[in-house]
Amino acid sequence: MSNKKDFYKILGVEKSASAAEIKKAYHKLAMQYHPDRNPNNKEAEAKFKEAASAYEVLSDTDKRAKYDQYGHAAYENMQQGGGHHGGMDFDLNDIFNSMFNGGGRSSQRNKPSGPTPQRGQDLAKNLSISLKEAYLGVKKDITFSHYFVCSTCNGQGTPEKSGISTCQKCHGYGQVQVQQGFFAFAQPCRDCQGQGFKIKTPCKDCQGQSRRKEKEMVTVSIPKGIFQDAEVRVTGKGDAGIYGGPAGDLYLRITIEADKGFQRDGDDLVCSVMLTYPQLVFGCQINIELIDGTQESIKIPKGCPVGEKIVIPGKGFAKLKNRGAGAGNLIVITQCQIPKKLSESSKDLLKNYSEAIGTETKSEDGFISSFFKKFLG
Numbered sequence: 001m002s003n004k005k006d007f008y009k010i011l012g013v014e015k016s017a018s019a020a021e022i023k024k025a026y027h028k029l030a031m032q033y034h035p036d037r038n039p040n041n042k043e044a045e046a047k048f049k050e051a052a053s054a055y056e057v058l059s060d061t062d063k064r065a066k067y068d069q070y071g072h073a074a075y076e077n078m079q080q081g082g083g084h085h086g087g088m089d090f091d092l093n094d095i096f097n098s099m100f101n102g103g104g105r106s107s108q109r110n111k112p113s114g115p116t117p118q119r120g121q122d123l124a125k126n127l128s129i130s131l132k133e134a135y136l137g138v139k140k141d142i143t144f145s146h147y148f149v150c151s152t153c154n155g156q157g158t159p160e161k162s163g164i165s166t167c168q169k170c171h172g173y174g175q176v177q178v179q180q181g182f183f184a185f186a187q188p189c190r191d192c193q194g195q196g197f198k199i200k201t202p203c204k205d206c207q208g209q210s211r212r213k214e215k216e217m218v219t220v221s222i223p224k225g226i227f228q229d230a231e232v233r234v235t236g237k238g239d240a241g242i243y244g245g246p247a248g249d250l251y252l253r254i255t256i257e258a259d260k261g262f263q264r265d266g267d268d269l270v271c272s273v274m275l276t277y278p279q280l281v282f283g284c285q286i287n288i289e290l291i292d293g294t295q296e297s298i299k300i301p302k303g304c305p306v307g308e309k310i311v312i313p314g315k316g317f318a319k320l321k322n323r324g325a326g327a328g329n330l331i332v333i334t335q336c337q338i339p340k341k342l343s344e345s346s347k348d349l350l351k352n353y354s355e356a357i358g359t360e361t362k363s364e365d366g367f368i369s370s371f372f373k374k375f376l377g
C-alpha cells in the first residue's frame, strides 16, 4: 500500500522541514504529476494522490504534530474518523484549488444554477444513563425535533420544478459586493436570502425550504461497556439535507450517573463488602448481589485484611475499546463493620478477647478527655 509510505519521504523533505519548504515541495510534485499533464497515466495519478495526502497532513500544524507523534496510524485514524470531529475527508480538487488560488475553501462561492443540495446538520444531544445500563447495555427512546424532508414537495421546495429562477440581483452568487470607503466586502444577498435563486411558487408547507421541523422518537441501542463521555452516532438522524442533500447524523454524548453501590475503574467494576471482624479472621463464603441483580458467591480467605481486593475475573464491563477482548473484572474490596451498639454479653466477650491479646481498652469518655487534656490542658 502506497499509503504506508512516510509522508516526509513522499514530499522529499526532512522531518524538520518548514511549512514553506513543505509547500514548495508539494507544489513541485503536484505540478509534475497533475492528471491534466499526465492523461491516462495511472502511476502519475497515484503519485499525485500520494503527494496530496502527504501535504494534507504535513501542511496542518495539528495533523502534522499527530503524525509525528503517532506515525501512520494517526493518519489512518484521521481518515476513519469521518466528518464529525476533525475528520479528514478531503477532496483532491479542493486541495489543489486552495493551493493554487491561494484562498480558503469557503471564501469563493460557486455560482449555483438553482437549489444546491446540501448535507443536513449533525445534531448533538446529551444522554444520561445509569451505571447498570452502561454495564448491561440499554435501548433508549429519545424524542427530539429536527428537520425532515418536506413530504409535500419531496424536498424540491416547489410543487413545479420549472418555478425556480436565478436571482437577478446577485446573479446566483448569493452574495453582493458592498463598497464602503476604501473597503469592498461581500454581504449575503437580501433579495434571495443568500440562496442565489428564487422560487416562484414556494411549497406552502415548507415555504420553499425543502424541509420542515418535526418531532421524532428514535430508539437507540447503547452498547454494553459504553464509557463516560462516549459519543454514539446515530446515522442519518440529524437534520435532513437541503434540496435533496444527505441527512446529517445524531451524536449522543453519554453521561453515566453515579451508582450507590458500585464504581467503575476503567473496565473494572468495583464494590465493597462489609464483613464482621470474625469473618475477616476466620475467613468465610458469602453471597453478594452484583449490579445486574444476580448473586455471586465469593470466598473471603482466612486472616483477610481490611481493604483487600478480591478479584472476580470477567465480571466487569465489556471491553468496548478492544472488542472481543472479553470483559474487565469485578473487584470486591473488604471492609470491617464496626458495631456501634453491643449487647452486654458481646461487650464482655470482646473485653476478654482484648485482654487476652494484651490490648488496652478504655471507655470512650475516658479516652477522649485524656486525649484532649494532652493538647488543650
Ligand SMILES: [Zn+2]
Pocket (backbone or CB within 6 Å): 150, 151, 152, 153, 154, 155, 156, 157, 158, 203, 204, 205, 206, 207, 208, 209, 210, 211
Ligand atoms: Zn415543501
Ligand SMILES: [Zn+2]
Pocket (backbone or CB within 6 Å): 167, 168, 169, 170, 171, 172, 173, 174, 175, 189, 190, 191, 192, 193, 194, 195, 196, 197
Ligand atoms: Zn440574490
